[in-house]
Amino acid sequence: MSENKLTDLIDTSLEKIKQFAESETVVGAPITVGEITIVPVSKISMGFASGGVDYNGKKEPSSSKATNFGGGGGTGVNVSPVAFLVIHPAGRVEVLPIVNDSADSVEKITSLIERSPEILGRLKDVFKGKKKEEETTEGSEEAAN
Helix, strand or coil: CCCCCCHHHHHHHHHHHHHHHCCHHHHCCCECCCCCEEEEEEEEEEEEEEEEECCCCCCCCCCCCEEEEEEEEEEEEEEEEEEEEEEECCEEEEEEECCCCCCCCHHHHHHHHHHHHHHHHHHHHHHHHHHHHHHHHHHHHHCCC
């Protein structure tokens, strides 16, 4: 470590947070089924605290330049899903929100669980619509031949 160990501690901690909070954490990896793409969107909240002190040991004379370092830090991270983006082949984008923002964490989790059948149903409808479009397209191609 360099002369300022506290700065090194903070720099290392912030670098690890930066690695965690990349854009893929907020806007998830796209999931493609056929020509439809679903993108999860999340909200990230973080808190960070760090501190430290250089001190002389009890047995060291106060004039000694040798010092000890004591330090620590803590980070809290919360990742909450907020919506899904459904991108249709023609370029139409549909937003499927999970919960409203005024709810507390317990309400959000409860709402997500309660709305799971609705969200899955809407996603299933999107895929059924795609399947019907394919069947209609295939039927018109066969009729044309």
